[in-house]
Amino acid sequence: MVQINQKITVAFNVNGGDVEIDVTPETALVDMLRDGLLLKGAKRSCDMQVCGACTVLVDGLPVSACTVPAFEVRGKSVTTIEGVAADDRMAGLTDAFIDNAAIQCGFCTPGMVLAAKSLLDRNPHPSEDEIKDYMRGNICRCTGYKKIVEAIQEAAQKAVQG
Amino acid sequence: MRPFRLYEPTTINETVATLSELGDDGKLYAGGTELLLAMKTGLLQYDGLVNVKTVPELEGVSYSNGTLTIGARATHSTVEHSADVLAHAPLIASVEHRVANVRVRNVGTVVGNLCFAEPHSDPGALLLLYEAEVDIASPSGTRSVSVEQLVVGPYETSLAGDELVTRVRVPLLPNGMRGAYLKFGYHHRPTLGVGAAVSVTDGKFLDVRLTLGSAPPKPTRMRDAEAVLRGAAVDDPAVAIEAGRIAAEGCDAIDDLHGSAEYKRHLVQVFVQRALAEAVERGVK
Numbered sequence: 001m002v003q004i005n006q007k008i009t010v011a012f013n014v015n016g017g018d019v020e021i022d023v024t025p026e027t028a029l030v031d032m033l034r035d036g037l038l039l040k041g042a043k044r045s046c047d048m049q050v051c052g053a054c055t056v057l058v059d060g061l062p063v064s065a066c067t068v069p070a071f072e073v074r075g076k077s078v079t080t081i082e083g084v085a086a087d088d089r090m091a092g093l094t095d096a097f098i099d100n101a102a103i104q105c106g107f108c109t110p111g112m113v114l115a116a117k118s119l120l121d122r123n124p125h126p127s128e129d130e131i132k133d134y135m136r137g138n139i140c141r142c143t144g145y146k147k148i149v150e151a152i153q154e155a156a157q158k159a160v161q162g
Numbered sequence: 163m164r165p166f167r168l169y170e171p172t173t174i175n176e177t178v179a180t181l182s183e184l185g186d187d188g189k190l191y192a193g194g195t196e197l198l199l200a201m202k203t204g205l206l207q208y209d210g211l212v213n214v215k216t217v218p219e220l221e222g223v224s225y226s227n228g229t230l231t232i233g234a235r236a237t238h239s240t241v242e243h244s245a246d247v248l249a250h251a252p253l254i255a256s257v258e259h260r261v262a263n264v265r266v267r268n269v270g271t272v273v274g275n276l277c278f279a280e281p282h283s284d285p286g287a288l289l290l291l292y293e294a295e296v297d298i299a300s301p302s303g304t305r306s307v308s309v310e311q312l313v314v315g316p317y318e319t320s321l322a323g324d325e326l327v328t329r330v331r332v333p334l335l336p337n338g339m340r341g342a343y344l345k346f347g348y349h350h351r352p353t354l355g356v357g358a359a360v361s362v363t364d365g366k367f368l369d370v371r372l373t374l375g376s377a378p379p380k381p382t383r384m385r386d387a388e389a390v391l392r393g394a395a396v397d398d399p400a401v402a403i404e405a406g407r408i409a410a411e412g413c414d415a416i417d418d419l420h421g422s423a424e425y426k427r428h429l430v431q432v433f434v435q436r437a438l439a440e441a442v443e444r445g446v447k
């Protein structure tokens with residue numbers, strides 16, 4: 001059995017690059033990303049896994065980085081919004097958010113885009129109901145969601161057209 | 163959050179030995195979706211957390227001989243997407259799909275949900291419908307109890323500090339029984355969950371199971387309400403109304419953020435009738 005008292009080395013892949021960083025067991029993933037690696041896209045907001053502003057993907061699945069401990073990503077791949085922004089293959093999705101004005105203040109946008117990416121990776125042609133169902137755990141206080149749903153629909157459509 | 167030490171055992175024996183050594187200073191940690199929230203606010207404090215996710219034996223969902231087995235490491239998402247669950251108990255997959263949001267389902271476990279015993283939860287009332295049991299390991303051996311006996315009240319289980327739930331065993335509903343589960347609420351956690359399973363012959367209820375969650379202090383089997391249904395005509399609305407009334411009266415609802423006790427009793431009355439109707443309809447199809 002391993003016992004970790006104060007320091008744990010987290011070796012993982014973030015946005016395609018391998019990194020290694022020492023954290024304490026109680027360090028949340030969002031703090032390791034923001035303070036340790038200066039990836040500020042994920043935001044601590046409600047701090048109770050309700051709002052989705054801290055969403056990142058771990059091995060492709062969305063989690064709340066405000067509560068998931070940093071040590072959980074040892075040996076895993078983490079995708080943050082910075083990784084999406086730098087990935088040309090994701091331009092269809094991010095452009096769709098911009099073209100549809102699915103952004104106002106932008107605070108929820110990184111989480112929205114990452115959740116949408118995870119949905120489309122699994123289900124490239126979601127219905128409107130499937131989009132709403134998957135995205136219901138990401139809260140936006142400005143846009144009223146309609147434009148976000150439309151952006152995801154457009155991204156799915158454009159991906160089909162190539 | 164106050165600093166804690168992390169223990170990563172690799173066997174069940176190591177896990178319970180560590181728990182026993184730590185005593186009140188230690189706690190099992192699965193997904194942490196409940197535990198870490200309570201620790202962040204300072205409501206709970208532990209010096210050591212014991213990770214169940216490093217124990218391979220606790221993994222997975224499987225099916226054999228009419229029983230689904232959900233390991234302690236299985237997340238809501240694992241259960242929701244499990245081919246065995248979809249094939250043998252699609253109702254469980256559909257209820258699991260409606261638990262929390264996708265991020266919590268990717269991390270939180272079914273067993274962790276049962277063991278935290280937060281009243282506003284779905285798995286308890288759902289698994290009571292199946293008369294599910296949990297297997298428990300401790301330094302002195304193993305035992306099994308029903309989910310009904312596991313949860314004793316709000317945030318309270320019958321587990322000792324050095325006990326680990328290794329799996330939930332879910333027997334499929336008996337032949338001819340069809341189940342339904344309805345949940346209701348406007349908060350991120352449910353205000354009410356009602357489970358109904360029925361078998362029908364010659365237009366009469368042959369067997370009935372009725373369960374309530376979230377409104378009562380713990381997931382509850384409504385046996386008095388079941389009793390008035392057995393043998394009664396399925397198309398007699400008065401019988402379902404009477405079952406709903408008995409369930410509402412017996413549900414021990416309290417006033418809280420989800421509404422007044424009176425409001426919850428009203429919900430119970432209405433949703434018991436709806437759940438029964440849905441279970442009957444599924445049986446007919």
Ligand SMILES: Cc1cc2nc3c(=O)[nH]c(=O)nc-3n(C[C@H](O)[C@H](O)[C@H](O)COP(=O)(O)OP(=O)(O)OC[C@H]3O[C@@H](n4cnc5c(N)ncnc54)[C@H](O)[C@@H]3O)c2cc1C
Binds near residue numbers: 262325
């Ligand atoms: C935003 C949000 C929405 C939610 N919505 C819903 C909902 O709609 N319906 C619903 O049912 N639930 C809901 N939940 C609750 C969710 O289902 C639970 O948080 C989750 O399942 C708990 O599992 P965990 O693995 O994270 O448990 P942990 O937080 O790791 O542990 C919880 C407790 O169980 C103990 N424990 C864990 N594993 C074991 C074991 N193997 N043996 C003995 N004890 C153990 C721990 O020591 C701890 O006390 C919601 C939660 C959140 C945060």
